[in-house]
Amino acid sequence: MTLKYRFQLLDELPMIYAMCIPTWSLVCEAKEALLNGDNHKKVPLFEQIFIGVIIGLAVTTASILYVIYKNVDIHQILFGVQIVVVAATAGSLTYRYVHDPLAKRNLKASMALGAILFLSGYISWLLDIHYCSFWVHVRRSILALPLGVLLEPHGWWHILTGMGIYFYIVSLEHLRVITLNVSCNYQFIWRWKVFPELIWKGRKPSTRYSLELFGPYVEDQ
Incomplete structure (x- = not known):
């Protein structure tokens, strides 16, 4: 550990605080779904605040x-609990309340890719903290610059988890508009067939895109 403890807190605690937003959103969605089924009624504002x-x-x-x-x-357990709650709730809502086949495929693909990327980043972080001296030796004594930067597991932790969180957040956005019954106003696209995004329906994307992961490009109309 190279950070002073107070700076380590600045690195770790924001991870928990950021996860509060999707945790809150999905708990509200789950309660809406359990109480109302397919009626798509929002939880009252007071209950959302509570x-x-x-x-x-x-x-x-x-x-x-x-x-x-x-x-x-303490940090690892709480962060892990938040991840499990978000992943399990999102998966359950997708399975039980998303009926459109295309929407379900897109949600599953985006969630799966997000999970794979995040777990890959987490594994990189574990490799870094447990075998730090080994990576330092390989980078400095064998590869050197510029190839040595490719064996920076902590750097890959940030890159891979950042990408994984992006994929998952997009899927949660899509799930939210579906459960609120306003998905008719939005379109789920894959830029360059691999990067998901939820856009306003009728808005013309500035890049090539498909409607499914690795699906055919949508031609200009």
């Missing part, structure tokens, strides 16, 4: 404990 307050209090409590006890397990 759910947000509960999540906020849990995260604040964990942050205080993390600062006091300086135990990295």
Whole structure:
């Protein structure tokens, strides 16, 4: 560990805080779906705020404990719980309440790619913290610059998890507009057949795109 503890907190705690947003959104969606089925009624604003307050209090409590006890397990456990809640809830909502075949395929593809990229980044991070001296030796004594930069596992952690989170956030956006029954106003596209994006229907993308992962390009009309 090369960071001072207070700076380590600035690196790790924002991960938990950022995950609060999709956690809150999906908990609200799950409650809407359980209470209303396919009626697509929103949870009342007061209940949305209450759910947000509960999540906020849990995260604040964990942050205080993390600062006091300086135990990295607190961060890892809470972050892991958030990931499991988001992934499990999103998967369940997709399976039970998304009926359009194309939408379901796009959601599954985007979620799967996001999960694979994120887990790849997590594995890179584990390799970095457990075998740091080995990577340093290979970079400095064998590969040197510029090839040495390819064996920066911590760098790959940021790149891969960033990409994975992007894929997953796009899928959560798509799931949200479906559960709110406003998907008719949006279109799910794959730029260059691989990068998902949710856009306003009727808006012409500035790049080539397909409607499915690795699907045929949509020709200009």
